[in-house]
Amino acid sequence: xxxxxxxxxxxxxxxxxxxxxxxxxxxxxxxxxxxxxxxxxxxxxxxxxxxxxxxxxxxxxxxxxxxxxxxxxxxxxxxxxxxxxxxxxxxxxxxxxxxxxxxxxxxxxxxxxxxxxxxxxxxxxxxxxxxxxxxxxxxxxxxxxxxxxxxxxxxxxxxxxxxxxxxxxxxxxxxxxxxxxxxxxxxxxxxxxxxxxxxxxxxxxxxxxxxxxxxxxxxxxxxxxxxxxxxxxxxxxxxxxxxxxxxxxxxxxxxxxxxxxxxxxxxxxxxxxxxxxxxxxxxxxxxxxxxxxxxxxxxxxxxxxxxxxxxxxxxxxxxxxxxxxxxxxxxxxxxxxxxxxxxxxxxxxxxxxxxxxxxxxxxxxxxxxxxxxxxxxxxxxxxxxxxxxxxxxxxxxxxxxxxxxxxxxxxxxxxxxxxxxxxxxxxxxxxxxxxxxxxxxxxxxxxxxxxxxxxxxxxxxxxxxxxxxxxxxxxxxxxxxxxxxxxxxxxxxxxxxxxxxxxxxxxxxxxxxxxxxxxxxxxxxxxxxxxxxxxxxxxxxxxxxxxxxxxxxxxxxxxxxxxxxxxxxxxxxxxxxxxxxxxxxxxxxxxxxxxxxxxxxxxxxxxxxxxxxxxxxxxxxxxxxxxxxxxxxxxxxxxxxxxxxxxxxxxxxxxxxxxxxxxxxxxxxxxxxxxxxxxxxxxxxxxxxxxxxxxxxxxxxxxxxxxxxxxxxxxxx
Numbered sequence: 064x065x066x067x068x069x070x071x072x073x074x075x076x077x078x079x080x081x082x083x084x085x086x087x088x089x090x091x092x093x094x095x096x097x098x099x100x101x102x103x104x105x106x107x108x109x110x111x112x113x114x115x116x117x118x119x120x121x122x123x124x125x126x127x128x129x130x131x132x133x134x135x136x137x138x139x140x141x142x143x144x145x146x147x148x149x150x151x152x153x154x155x156x157x158x159x160x161x162x163x164x165x166x167x168x169x170x171x172x173x174x175x176x177x178x179x180x181x182x183x184x185x186x187x188x189x190x191x192x193x194x195x196x197x198x199x200x201x202x203x204x205x206x207x208x209x210x211x212x213x214x215x216x217x218x219x220x221x222x223x224x225x226x227x228x229x230x231x232x233x234x235x236x237x238x239x240x241x242x243x244x245x246x247x248x249x250x251x252x253x254x255x256x257x258x259x260x261x262x263x264x265x266x267x268x269x270x271x272x273x274x275x276x277x278x279x280x281x282x283x284x285x286x287x288x289x290x291x292x293x294x295x296x297x298x299x300x301x302x303x304x305x306x307x308x309x310x311x312x313x314x315x316x317x318x319x320x321x322x323x324x325x326x327x328x329x330x331x332x333x334x335x336x337x338x339x340x341x342x343x344x345x346x347x348x349x350x351x352x353x354x355x356x357x358x359x360x361x362x363x364x365x366x367x368x369x370x371x372x373x374x375x376x377x378x379x380x381x382x383x384x385x386x387x388x389x390x391x392x393x394x395x396x397x398x399x400x401x402x403x404x405x406x407x408x409x410x411x412x413x414x415x416x417x418x419x420x421x422x423x424x425x426x427x428x429x430x431x432x433x434x435x436x437x438x439x440x441x442x443x444x445x446x447x448x449x450x451x452x453x454x455x456x457x458x459x460x461x462x463x464x465x466x467x468x469x470x471x472x473x474x475x476x477x478x479x480x481x482x483x484x485x486x487x488x489x490x491x492x493x494x495x496x497x498x499x500x501x502x503x504x505x506x507x508x509x510x511x512x513x514x515x516x517x518x519x520x521x522x523x524x525x526x527x528x529x530x531x532x533x534x535x536x537x538x539x540x541x542x543x544x545x546x547x548x549x550x551x552x553x554x555x556x557x558x559x560x561x562x563x564x565x566x567x568x569x570x571x572x573x574x575x576x577x578x579x580x581x582x583x584x585x586x587x588x589x590x591x592x593x594x595x596x597x598x599x600x601x602x603x604x605x606x607x608x609x610x611x612x613x614x615x616x617x618x619x620x621x622x623x624x625x626x627x628x629x630x631x632x633x634x635x636x637x638x639x640x641x642x643x644x645x646x647x648x649x650x651x652x653x654x655x656x657x658x659x660x661x662x663x664x665x666x667x668x669x670x671x672x673x674x675x676x677x678x679x680x681x682x683x684x685x686x687x688x689x690x691x692x693x694x695x696x697x698x699x700x701x702x703x704x705x706x707x708x709x710x711x712x713x714x715x716x717x718x719x720x721x722x723x724x725x726x727x728x729x730x731x732x733x734x735x736x737x738x739x740x741x742x743x744x745x746x747x748x749x750x751x752x753x754x755x756x757x758x759x760x761x762x763x764x765x766x767x768x769x770x771x772x773x774x775x776x777x778x779x780x
Contacts, residue, residue: 089103100112138166168231181227200221225332228332239345245307246349251274256297261296262291270287370541371755373513385397393410411423441468442498473521473522474520514557548687566605575597612684646680723741
């Protein structure tokens with residue numbers, strides 16, 4: 064393993080060199096990120112999933128960089144042009160861009176103006192002029208006149224020389240480096256309207272005449288400009304500091320030896336090189352870099368939002384009535400018991416055009432009495448607020464002590480029409496499946512949301528404008544991390560949930576469900592070894608995250624890995640406890656009195672592993688989601704017209720974006736808290752202080768009833 068690459072990764076990730084080496088070794092052995100994070104803490108120094116993934120990504124980049132360096136060195140060497148200095152510069156490069164800049168002069172080019180001039184034999188004259196040591200340029204140029212090469216005049220000759228020198232200047236890595244940096248530091252990005260007619264909703268109006276420093280351009284603005292340009296509504300360009308750049312080139316290229324004529328030739332070549340070759344190329348590079356950074360930011364925002372959404376606390380042990388609101392086709396209903404089983408489905412028409420409020424109330428009350436419903440979950444789509452009004456009135460009119468909750472139903476329709484939903488609910492209509500999904504989202508958000516393409520969940524920002532490959536990889540990692548942090552009940556989990564468990568593929572997940580359906584519940588973790596395609600390595604990676612709640616061995620319901628069972632049994636013996644004492648107050652008291660360092664030494668294990676085992680013995684079925692604030696339950700309803708400036712409300716954050724957060728305060732439209740209104744102190748990014756699912760106190764700032772907009776503040780007064 065290349066120690067230089069290890070050092071580079073350690074520097075970029077701020078992780079100890081030795082730990083980076085061990086993490087890469089673990090990954091090379093086929094271990095997954097969740098497994099390493101959870102069960103190899105002594106080796107990694109307790110790195111979490113994100114840190115391990117960062118090491119993995121930077122290592123892959125470093126390896127690719129090293130391979131590209133070798134390739135570039137080989138190609139230049141084969142041309143007989145590799146010098147010791149150039150080889151050293153290439154080897155010292157830490158970015159691919161630098162390697163490509165150094166390689167540019169030796170790259171096989173398509174036929175350019177310069178190559179045509181060289182074919183005409185003008186390179187020796189270009190060299191002489193470049194050295195700036197001749198006095199009579201025209202006299203020297205006459206030697207290169209040629210009817211065969213269509214060099215009829217001195218101007219023809221000098222034009223070819225210009226093309227050659229312009230390309231030399233363009234290919235100089237030092238010059239390009241400076242120009243790229245100056246353009247980024249001092250350039251401005253500008254946009255003008257190109258086709259106002261195409262912007263029917265005037266989405267890009269603020270960018271019709273827009274000008275901002277390149278270095279201060281925020282990521283969501285970059286993506287907005289890109290989209291406007293792609294839709295042929297905007298013309299976007301970068302205005303560089305031309306005079307400053309040409310002044311730099313003048314100092315670098317022209318020496319004291321040059322006479323007036325040579326100065327004129329070289330100045331013309333510099334200007335041509337910059338405007339024709341360098342400026343367009345550098346503008347593309349900077350805009351590509353801005354886009355990559357903006358995409359990375361948008362993907363990060365989406366990933367963090369998704370993680371917080373997936374880890375929202377489940378409302379366990381409740382019978383829920385799911386309501387999928389609609390107008391003409393009626394509100395679809397699904398009663399789901401505490402285990403997620405669908406008990407009943409139906410439809411009611413309390414909204415326009417039927418407005419059958421009386422009939423709908425009878426249907427609701429019948430279901431309430433028949434199934435002892437404890438919570439109503441209402442989707443936030445079309446007709447949501449009208450349906451919420453109706454449910455609130457039913458609760459009030461009948462003196463029911465039952466709360467309701469508004470559920471973000473983004474992606475529910477995608478799931479309902481999917482093959483997976485058809486397999487799960489073959490006898491239900493699409494809308495009924497959606498109502499069941501809405502109810503289950505409350506009971507266990509993670510288990511339900513993994514059935515949906517993460518991009519359809521509705522917590523992103525410019526998600527269609529970013530690299531879909533990078534987005535998918537990021538979101539898949541987020542889902543895997545969330546699933547493995549929570550753990551999975553192997554006897555109730557769907558195939559959709561199981562396939563995100565460390566080491567398990569879709570095929571193996573399907574095989575687990577098939578075996579469960581054919582032979583009944585698993586009673587021991589060891590039984591999973593018999594699953595087709597689930598080999599020894601897969602078993603090692605997955606088994607700690609798979610729980611058997613009511614099995615033969617109580618340790619199987621904990622996150623303790625079977626590789627630590629013997630150690631755990633020895634620990635229980637030292638604590639004078641039985642395996643059946645797991646989760647009791649008796650074992651908790653003994654754990655509290657324990658000297659962990661001494662016990663870790665006696666058991667010959669690392670302290671982090673001991674702490675994890677003790678935590679599992681204390682709370683064997685602990686769900687990390689229980690530590691988050693519970694969702695906001697409601698019993699009354701408001702309209703936009705009820706709001707008044709200064710009014711204090713509680714709401715749930717539905718989405719976090721670069722410029723603020725959107726908060727559900729119980730009216731039709733989510734209110735926006737701009738980043739400037741989130742705290743009394745400077746907030747660099749909304750994610751620093753807010754997450755999807757947070758319940759926050761807000762104050763109404765402005766209400767625009769016509770546009771359905773509400774401006775909120777998280778600062779009182």
